[in-house]
Amino acid sequence: MRMRTAIIIGAGPAGLTAAFEILSQKTKVKPIVLEATERIGGISCTIKHNGNRIDLGGHRFFSKSDQVMDWWEKRMPAQGFASSDDLLIHRKQNWSIGGPDPQTTSRVMLIRNRVSRILYQRKLFDYPLSINFSTMTKLGIHKTVSAGLGYLKAQMTRGGKEHNLEDFLIKRFGKPLYTMFFKDYTQKVWGIHPKRISSAWGAQRIKGLSLFRVIWHSFRKMLVPMQISLNMKQKDRETSLIEKFLYPKYGPGHFWESVADDIIKMGGEIHIGHRVTGIVIEGDRVTVVETEKEGNSYHFFGEYIFSSMPIKDLFNCIKGELPPMEISEISQGLQYRDFMTVGVLVEKLSIKNSTRIKSVGEMIPDVWIYIQENDVKLCRLQVFNNWSPYMVSDHENTVWLGLEYMCHENDKEWKMNEGEFIEFAIDELVKLQIIERVNVLDACRIKVEKAYPAYFGTYDEFDRVKGYLNGLQNLYCMGRNGQHRYNNQDHSMLTAMKAVECMLDATLNKEELWSINAEKAYHETKARQKV
8 A cells, every 4th residue: 555645734732643643543644743833732732931941721631531631641651740738749759650761861751749729819719619618718607608699590490592602601600609700810811701701611611610519519628538549540530529630740842842853753743843834625635735844835735634723714825726715704703812921930939838748848739820900910820840840940949830821912012022921911910919029039921822712702613614524525624623622631632533533434424523622422432332
């Protein structure tokens, strides 16, 4: 059999998974990966700055899919962990579990406790909310009673259609809690009121999560204290309620860089800095993918095309036989949120550890903090020391923070120059009493366009776009932007695995590609099929 070619657009989790699967299954197909940026891993890349590492968005390696969990561990075994009593561990301590010492081994997954909280009215609340004395004290008796009554009212009137994200959230948490912990934060993240966002976003991201599930989870934790272990099976819990996850020693980007190295060793190609400028369509097939790099044009020919590029950009690149005008107009109405991270290195934090979790120098144990406050633009704060001490050059004497901002390319914050925006971000940390300006040692900013596909604009008509794309026989859309779906990393990988299956078996319906993480019981159904 002659060697065929698969052109893969994007070197993120979906693109690299597809390339690796094609090669590992010995398909007689050569994958050629085209990446527009100089980074490997897409939004799951890791940025290096003066010896410190930035994870864009915080990527927990956890999945309810055994296929994905096994895939990760084969590439990078879990041989190190942080104990539940000491999340912040000095470099000199041995993290190994009968395997290579992570001090000298780079391909290592650390098992981490998930500690996240919400900053609301300058107080830190557990995330997800814990129903305990501390929470009720911070909320106050009036808000606590109001939240309870609001939830009961929502359950008594639960029938009816969910017209938007606001309806979705109120039905599951009640109006008082929605107003306190969802409304302003959602508007800050997406730039519009939750009433204007499709309820599909809630079904996509939080699915079965509700106040009842949070209460039951909190009650079970009191009965059975959490034990850290190598058993990562947490299928009985909503993703928002998981308590431990895997994390690569040097961040998610290092994992995907390792996968990229393996792809090249197995005979695949990865071309960095190649921005796709043309997708030539003849009949019902894509025949050529055109790229541009440093002013030069390139043409790539392949029997199969895998795309994880934003659908809006894909349509802008189509040449040859053009899609119907109405389909193109829908594609151009799809909306995205752009993303900025500001890395801030400080000597110490102003807020101290008030939890039972031991830490170095009384530092907070959180991997991230959701900033609910509506007097700042900051959406979420990462503490990279707590993801992995190897993310920080001087882990014992400095704290490396990641400030996450969601915006649109037309927003004034996006248009600020780097120095101006860094000062703006530091001012917000000072305002929130998280740091003092005198303790800032270093800072940088990273911008990512079209980081999050949005569930407004022309999203309600997206099925027509999907129908057109499915009609292109050799095109397989996968990944977050490739399907215009707010997928997690594991879901993007599953779409790539399914795309490879479709490539190898023409009798499979490509509609299966779009069903991954689209239905509430997707993983549970798959699990039952294996039993």
